Amino acid sequence: MNASVSILAEIPEDLHESLQGYLDNHPEWDQDRVFSAALSLFLLQNSQTTTPDATRSYRRAARVYLDTLFKHAV
Template identity: 35%
Template sequence: MPVHVSVENQLPEDLYRAMGLFISEHPQWDQYRLVQAAIAGFLFQQGCKERSVVRHYLGGLFRRNDCPASQPLV
């Protein structure tokens, strides 16, 4: 099982609301999956070729929709 690191961040309120709206409309996503996909996507688009980053990027694109969300955005 991969090691996870907890990250704390402050978001602009409008971005936070947009993230909450997206998650409420797409129950297969949760805040953790969304942030992981965003970071991996950014790194990949900036040219990062590390296998683990590419795996996370592709995993975010092709993850099955029937996976339940682990925790709601609070």
């Protein structure tokens, strides 16, 4: 099952303009895909897998990151 949670976030205007430029040049990507990839990569880079629960969370974040990164446009 692939569940989604909607997030409303304010971002700096410069970041929004950069994101819009990226999306304009990469039509196979959308805003949701970019945010999923960015957030999962952040969690991977900043995780501490010292407990079984943390290890499971790391693996789930890794799965989301890889699925998002290598998702093919349909």
